[in-house]
Amino acid sequence: MKYQVMYDKGTRLRVRSGQWAFTKEEGYGLASLLLENDFIHEVYTSHRNGSILIYYDDVENKNKIFKILNSITLDDLFEAEPTQLQVSKEITDDFLLKLAKMFGRRIFGRIFYPAPLKVFLTFMHASKFLWEGFDSLTSFRVDVALLDGAAVAGALWMGDYGPATSMMFLLSISEALEDYTVQKAKSTLKDSLALNIDTVWLVEDDGTERQCPAIDVQKGDKVKIHMGDVIPVDGKVVDGDGMVNEASMTGEPLAVHKRPGKTVHAGTVIEEGNIIVEVYSINKETRLNKIVDLIENSEELKADAQSQAERLADSIVPYSFLATAVTYLLTGNATRALSVLMVDFSCAIKLTTPLSIISAMREASDNRMMVKGGKFLEKYATADTIVFDKTGTLTNASPKVVHVFPMTKRYTREDILRMAACIEEHFAHSIATAIVKHAEEEGIKHEEDHSEVEYIVAHGIATTYDDKRVVIGSRHFLFDDEGIRINKTQEKKIKKEVQEHSVVYMAIDGKLEGLICIDDPVRDEAKYVIEELKELGIENVIMLTGDSESAAKSSAKTLGITQYRSQVLPEDKSRIVEELKAEGKTVIMVGDGINDSPALAAADVSVSMKHSSDIAREVADISLLSDDLHDLVTLRKLSTGMFDKINTNYRRIVAVNGTLLVLGALGIITPTTSSFVHNLSTMLFGALSTKSVLGDDYNNEIEVKAIEVADAE
Known part of the structure; x- marks a missing residue:
């Protein structure tokens, strides 16, 4: 690959290969190729100028990056899907480019366009607002679009082209800002629901299994899904038996029994058993992705505060018209009336509330x-x-075995631990891991000497060991579900020995034989x-x-x-x-x-x-x-801070626009000033709505508190 180094400082490197070096999709593939190296953690590409921006771990790895770039040929390029980080950056870059074009056109036009052309372009630009206002009027909707259209029409009617142009320019910026935040929100939501499954177990025609990339799965393939796994495809069960939780799909918390012939969907989870699924749909064709598309266009995930703000914004519009009419009737001055009409409480309310919510969600993402x-x-x-x-x-979900008690003379302490470890090693549960690990630490070896193990979710395990039925699990499982008998001597020993511990009970052939005490600090x-x-x-x-x-x-x-x-x-x-x-x-x-x-x-x-x-x-x-409970506190401060920001915005909007309304009605300010200050304040409130709730020093405070907690311990 031929390229030119454009920026090289610290652990950030940008190179440029030229406009036609690769397509947009090939750029994504190039990024994924570079990200296969552990020391590279972020890559962004631009097909417009062939730019590649690379973030890496250590400056000592710089030469490795140059070697990789030098070795890339045309044959190495392939098309791929963008990562969430790439999508997010592209949304931001497109917004900034759009903003730059809007400011560039306005500055160039004010300096170089002759007056007649400026008037013509003003009417051309106004047609959009006038049409939207007319549509609201003919549909009998008294909303923000009608108010904006009326304000633009009033300014044009009076020949105040400057105020009309400024208002439309600022309204366009507000619309671009709102579109940007909506796209960012959708992108974040899509990422949160994405499956992010890299590999699956593919079942061949001869019954053998092999691991393969999820992206290589085709319709008609057979995929094996194990207990606890997320199902990666839509398909039909062709072998096996399992309980599938479809809460992410249906909202129903109870697992559904799936046997051969039943349909399963991507994004659901198999709680018990193992199943083999014949693939019907993959990637964007799955029901999960269709639901994501539906969510993008629905109101279900919108906060109540945002919905209320939108209703409030539209409800204020009639009062703006009323204030304009009253001003004209009392003063007979169309200029004063237009100054009042230029003031729009609803525009700022409708913009700042969703911005505050989206900003809080983005800040939550930044805080893991x-x-x-x-x-x-x-x-x-x-x-x-x-x-x-x-x-x-x-x-910490890292329990440890603290005691092992045999309950009869038939089995020793070592026997109980050996059998428990032999049976529990088949499961990844933290308590099972603790038992197996403890047996290893004591040098107790065990052999496979039992039949297939049956795992009963949240209760325990049942199997046949040395031709005897063995059950291991909770007190409820053994004594209530399995009907294991317990005598007074054993009950007394349990009360004496296992106080303040979690206990795993073991019964053999219907009799309680052992206790394993677990501590999970x-x-x-x-x-x-x-x-x-x-x-x-x-x-x-x-x-x-x-x-x-x-x-x-x-x-x-x-x-x-x-x-x-x-x-x-x-x-x-x-x-x-x-x-x-x-x-x-x-x-x-x-x-x-x-x-x-x-x-x-x-x-x-x-x-x-x-x-x-x-x-x-x-x-x-x-x-x-992250694995830190302090995040629950951070989330509470962030969410309550979001509400404080929304309420502060309301007070500021009322104060500024109320003042403008009074000054306009008294004739102290002109429509131009009223429009300029109103729209400028709306943009300012919008910018303030994106400000961090927690502040830059919050993470430092958390780190200090963590040190204090550790010292206290």
Whole structure:
């Protein structure tokens, strides 16, 4: 590849290959080719001038980049889809280019165009506003379009071409700004719902499986999906049996049984079992992508504050006409009346509110939080109750085995641990991992000596070991579901030995044979985060856990939580959330596991943690992309700050435009001044609406607080 270095400083490099070096789609392919190198983390291309902008990790890697660029040939170019970062940058670049053209044309026209041409172009530009106003009038709509059309018509009728031109110019900028924010919002939403699946397991005709890139999957191929995975395609089940959670598609939190002949959709998650799916639709043809397109054009994800602002904006318009009419009747002065007509409260209200919401969503993204719609940010700001699932949310999800107790003389402590590790190694659950790891640390080796293991979601495991039925799991699973018997001596030992621990029970042939005590210490920052959330207006903090009463009580005491529920089943979690909502509370649910998905779906607004299961991330309205509970506090400050900004905008808009209205009616200012100040203030309020809520120093404050928490521990 031939290129010229245009910028080279630090870890940022820009080269240019010329206008016809590659097409737009080939530029995306070139970017993906460069991003295959670990030390390159961002690449942006421009087909207009063949520019390639590269961000990399270390200046020592610069020569490696030049070697890669030098080795690229025409045969290496291929067409590809843009990444989210590339799409976002292109939207911003197109907006800035459009803005530059608008200012360039205006400056050039004012300097070089003769007066007759300026008047002609003014009428040409005005035709758009006049037509939109006429359309509203004939449709009996008294809205912002009618007000803008009337103001432009009034200025032209009086021969005030300067005010008319200025007003139309500023209105055009406002429209461009609004289009830009809408496109950015849609782009963010699309990315939050994207599957982002790189590889799939393809089943060959001879039954063998091989891993292949998801982009290579074709219609008619057969794909195997394992338990806990997101389904990447639309298709028909041809083999296997499973329970599929379709909450992301239907909103229904309960899993649906899928057997051969049944249809599954991309974006849903298989909770139990394994299935083989024959592919019907891929990529943009899937039902999920059709839903994304529908969401882009719907009002469902719009915040109530934005909808209210739009209704308020249109409701103010009749009063603007009334004020104009009254001014003319009282003064008989058309100039004063036009000065009043130039003042439009609704324009600023309609612009600044969505800008404030979109800006807050973008700031959330910058702080490693993905919000799927403005209404969820709004609900988070007004919530008075937060419900935490304990494991993986308030804890680090890195449990450790602290005790192993045999309950009879038939099996030793080593026997219990050996059998448990042998059975649990088939599952990636954190408790199963802890048991297997503990057996390894003690040098206890185990062999496959059991039949197929049956996993019962959120309850436990059942299998046949050495020709005996073995069940491992929660107290509820063993004693209530399996009917395992327990004598008074064993009950007394349990109460004595396992206080303040989570317990995994093991029964063999219907008899309780062992206990494995697990500790999962709470996160260092959890207590301080809960205190801060209370200070920020969340009145009720509730912890839900499947732990025993004693273990739950100990954790709650450590965290400073007064409300908790122990030995909670998955179906109980969603029921508890529904009960809280029935009491009139606005509920945030924070969880991370497969068994949290019903409760996440039931809450007013739900939050998933970084290492959440696929299904939790799909169901959740907000996803945390870092593993820090402080993000919950950040999100609360961000969402409440968004409302403060909206209310501040309202006060400023009323103050400025109210003053202009009075000054215009008194004849103190001309229509030109009224229009200029009004439109300039609207743009200023719009710019202020994009200002950060948290401020540049917020992350530094978080880091200081994290150090303080660590020191306190």
